[in-house]
Amino acid sequence: MTDSKDPREAKLPEKSNFSEWYHELLKSAEIIDVRYPVKGMCVWYPFGFALRRSVYNIIKELLDVDHYETQFPLLIPEQEFMKEAEHIKGFEDEVYWVTHGGTSPLDVKLALRPTSETAIYPMFKLWIRSHADLPLRVYQIINTFRYETKHTRPLIRLREITSFKEAHTAHATWDEAAAQVEVAVERYAEFYRRLAIPFLTCKRPSWDKFPGADYSIALDVIMPDGRTLQVGTAHLLGTNFAKTYGITYEDAEGEQRLVNQSCYGISERCIAALISVHGDDRGLILPWEVAPIQVVIVPIVFGDKAPIIEACRALERELSAAGIRVKVDEGDERPGAKFYRWEMRGVPIRLELGPRDMAKGQVVIVRRDGAKRAVPRDGIVEAVIEEGHALQEVLAKKARASMEEHIRLVQTVEEAIEQVKTGVARIRWCGSVDCGHQLEDLVGANMLGEPREEPLLPGPCPICNASTTGSTYMARQY
Amino acid sequence: MTDSKDPREAKLPEKSNFSEWYHELLKSAEIIDVRYPVKGMCVWYPFGFALRRSVYNIIKELLDVDHYETQFPLLIPEQEFMKEAEHIKGFEDEVYWVTHGGTSPLDVKLALRPTSETAIYPMFKLWIRSHADLPLRVYQIINTFRYETKHTRPLIRLREITSFKEAHTAHATWDEAAAQVEVAVERYAEFYRRLAIPFLTCKRPSWDKFPGADYSIALDVIMPDGRTLQVGTAHLLGTNFAKTYGITYEDAEGEQRLVNQSCYGISERCIAALISVHGDDRGLILPWEVAPIQVVIVPIVFGDKAPIIEACRALERELSAAGIRVKVDEGDERPGAKFYRWEMRGVPIRLELGPRDMAKGQVVIVRRDGAKRAVPRDGIVEAVIEEGHALQEVLAKKARASMEEHIRLVQTVEEAIEQVKTGVARIRWCGSVDCGHQLEDLVGANMLGEPREEPLLPGPCPICNASTTGSTYMARQY
Known part of the structure; x- marks a missing residue:
């Protein structure tokens, strides 16, 4: 659904006009379509979903080391949901309720999870029997729902959060659970470092902790307009939920003890931060590791088209064989229109190849931040990877400077x-x-x-x- | 949560007692936990989810060739859902309805998708403008809901289907949409071939086609008790939904025409089939490609433990470096208990290594179907891969013979x-x-x-x- 649109139709506002820039970019770069007929519920465009996939692959990779991926049901029976008093106080105004199946009212109302403590912990009670079952660390990537009464914003404040990665852990002691919170913060830090996104890490004041937690640590990103976006949280739950749900283990001495828990989450806000921190007046700028298309090759055609196209395809084959996500744009538009489209989508590297380059045995390599140089056709793979990593450095440095200025x-x-x-x-x-x-x-x-x-x-x-x-x-x- | 359980507690009924065998196996092999407090909604155990992940990676791989992965909202406003008369007639008795947000009734009731035609096609109307946008092929892997009044069964008949892979396509002509249905059937066939699962392919009788389709093709697997399980469907929708949702494109002559559509789906029933077709009285038997653990190494300890464990770890490192998912079971149980546990979980290859094997420079390799031989320690990687593939052949042949008998x-x-x-x-x-x-x-x-x-x-x-x-x-x- 992209090819028929003239990219020049899109008029991206300047980034200094952040809110308009953001909304227009989500559309022009085909990340999120907000036209779904329920407020606060959005559709992932194919390109946006490809970006989400590669970003979430990093999260999975970081957690798979010592967490199990699982999946728990969306719907939570009212009585389970209502068990933890402080927790429910924090969520009751924003829970969607299923009340009917077919044309009949249900006996028990079912909550659409706003977060899954109350779905997961009754199962933890069944799963955990002895100290040998601890620590237990699971995560799931799922959709959650919040009946937001505030103004909604795509990827930032949603009624359907489509990409909630929530982890839940159980440990023998409070100290071990607290140590897990630190591990979580460090994993999230590593995740954002790989996205070249700088952040603040704070312990939230007591009145702003997660409902039911002893304390909460949060990661915040400073957005271009100076407001902050909470992009990750880790909560020390202690024994609060264990008491409510009766989650105990038998210790080495045969005593029954309450487990100590932590939980931590990241949502598609990480994509909002990625877009907002790195993008510019021309569109997205995506770090090398997560770009769905890492390299676009634009043939610069003068005279005979066939040999240029063939040379571009050979280039594509070579890069692709090296594991690089690459595409030749063979369309009939002028090169400028192609540059515009792929810049909008944040493709880290553009290669230009025309008759003059072929004659010189070179390729012109243009990084998304504007750096441009001609490199020998031989050794192009190394040059491309080098520039991809150089872009990462540039983005991280620029983002860090911007954060410090703010x-x-x-x-x-x-x-x-x-x-x-x-x-x-x-x-x-x-x-x-x-x-x-x-x-x-x-x-x-x-x-x-x-x-x-x-x-x-x-x-x-x-x-x-x-x-x-x-x-x-x-x-x-x- | 596995290590503390004595695997000998589990008593797997004989497979000839299929229904009991199935339910007990889901529990003993830790695939699905049915104890979640809502009927027909289940929890994926970590091991089960790892299996689901590797099985669904095959589906993704097969579709990613020419489909885009996307994600559409779960909740569908009543008026959109009610638009296609025949479709809604097929689903209205089994739709869950969200009626409240927080404590307030919603202005518009929201359906939990039983399938996503009515969520996706209003967006197709916006996305498709010209023939250059066609064909459009998208898919999503999501949760869907059906208020089943029939007896529910884990992975087979659920109220929350957690793993629905649904694809939706749009084409210029009816013939192209019909050709896409054939492509879908062929992709699904390839998918089941890779799982070594034989199936029947039928065009469903007119009274059993998908509500709103011109016709439906289905894949059925014959379960051990002789009943069939529908494990994949592909539907030719023609212009039925395009008319309702106004999905048109401008053809090369500038005329507005209705698109022709197809859709096709697979759910976690593929996992039910995988388990049921290949499993035996001892538990799961998993094909090499999808086994979360492909090889388990069991040290056979006589006398000095340390050199055996070290030799097993070296073996693990070598297999792991070759990309094989391998684990040494260093637990204190006797080998028999370990054999029992890993057979239950369907691990394709067991390697046994003891002092006598070390002295002879050999490893004992036991395939999950019982075939056993000693192989030289050198060249173990090739031998393991060979046996993994041999198991695939054995499973396919056995399953084919069983289907034909039925x-x-x-x-x-x-x-x-x-x-x-x-x-x-x-x-x-x-x-x-x-x-x-x-x-x-x-x-x-x-x-x-x-x-x-x-x-x-x-x-x-x-x-x-x-x-x-x-x-x-x-x-x-x-």
Whole structure:
């Protein structure tokens, strides 16, 4: 469904106009189609799904090392769902309910999972019998549902989250579960490093932790407009759910003990971050590893077309044999229209090959960030891979610089108010809940939580004036 | 959650007692856990999910050649769902309805997809504009829901089908759509060949086609008890849905024309067939290509344990480096208990290595079907792969013979009644709907449809006595 569209029809707004740019890009690059007739439920275009697939392959690879992939049912009976009081308080306003099967009312209402603790933990109770069954680490990649009353946004705030990767673990002790939370954060960090996306890691303030958790760690990405996007969370559940669902194990001494749990999740927001952090006025820029098409070859035809096309196909065969995802664009359009289309889709490397290049035994290699050079036709595979990796470096460096530009250490509420208009403020905070709530109210932004980097020198909490080395990030959040 | 269980606790009934064998095996081999607290909704155990993953990788590989993977929403607004009259008639009694979001009733009821025509085709209308957009071939692997009132069975008749692979295509002409149906049947045939599962291919009688289709082709597997399991279907939709959803394209002459469509699906029933066709009294037997663990190495320890374990680990490293999914079972149990567990899970090849083998420079290789020989330690990789492929041949041949034993050409209704007690009857049928219905009523079994093999010599239709070369398969169906 792409070929019949003139790519020049699409007018991508400048990225400085972030919200419009984002929505138009999802359409022009064929990531997500928002025209499905239910608000907040979207369709993955084939190209978008191919991107999702390669991004999620990284998640799977990182988890498969020591997690099992599984799948649990979507529908949760009301009585199971309602068991954990704090948890349900956090979700009850946004749960979809199935009430009818065919034309008959159901005896028991069924919730569409907003997250799967209440579906999984009754099974953990059955699966775990002894210490030898621990640790247990499972994950699933599934759809979840939230009846959002806020404004929805494709990939960011959805009523159907199509790509929720949730992991759930059980351990003998609280310390082991807490250590697993750190492992999860490190896996997610590795995942975002492979996408060249920098992020903040914070322990969320107590009033913003996951319902039912002892504490929550979150990863946030700073979007181009300075607002933050929570792109991953890891929760220490302790024994809270184990108590509710009766998940116990027999320890080495024959005692029955409650398991300690953690859970952690990532959704298609990782794709939203990928698109938003790296893209430019011309469209997507995709890191080499995840680009559905890594290299596009554009024949530059003067005079006799056949030998050029043949040379391009030979090039394609050679790159493809080396495991590179490559495509020759043999269409009849002028090269400029082709450049436009593949730039929109973020293809990392474009190769141009015309009669003059053939005569010189060279290929012109254009990286998606604009770098351009002619390279010898021999050794093209190595040159392409080298440029693919070089692009990764460029993207990571640029994204890191942009993130740092968006963070400022501020001393006063007034400075914080100003800073959160375009970025993230780091501000001293004594750690008290009262001062935290006041800070959020006065600044008009959310606390992301305590940075995990080096603490500050002592200074006054801007609310209570108590001297503190503590601080918090504050931002407007998506 | 496996290690703490004594595998000897499980008592697998003999396979001749098929239904009990099947249910116990799903549990003992840890494929599916049926204890989830909603009838007809099951949990994939980690081992079961690993098997599903490798089986579905084959489907993806076969479709990725010329289909795009996509994903469409689960929830379908009532008015879209109700548009195609014949289609909805086929599904309305078994649709789950979401009626509430949080505590509020929804303005528009949302159906949980029983299949996705009504979710996908409104988007096809938007995606398809000209003949250059055709053919369009997409697929998705998703969960679907049917409020089954019949007895449910894990992997076979479910209320949540977790693993529905549905493909949807659009073409310029009816002939091209019909040709796509043949392509689909051929892909499915290839899929089942790779699983060493023989099947029947029939055009379903008109009263059993997919609601909204011109006709339906189905693949059926004969289960050990002689009942058939429909394991794949391909439907020619013609312009039926295109009319309802207004899916048109501009042809080369600038005329607007309706597209012609096909759709085809496979579900986790393919796993049910895989388990049932190949398994034996000791458990699963998995074909080499899809076994989550292809080779288990069991150390046979006499005297000093360390050198044996080290030799087993070296063997594991060598096989693993060759891309084989291999595991050493270093547990403290006696070898017999290990054999039992890995046979239950269908591991194709067991290697046994003890001091006597080491002294002789050999490894004992035991195929899951019982074939056993000692092979030189050098060249073990080739020997293992050879035996893996040999097992595939054995399974295919055995399954083929069993299928043929279960089919009999019969001349009379009485013979058919007898035959469908333990297998599939092939019986003459003039092709008229009336005779078809009478046959089904008299025989007390379903018509699968006309075999695609060579027609019969002329003979009388057992109902109307008209001479015919036509025939049909009849069977009790799952």
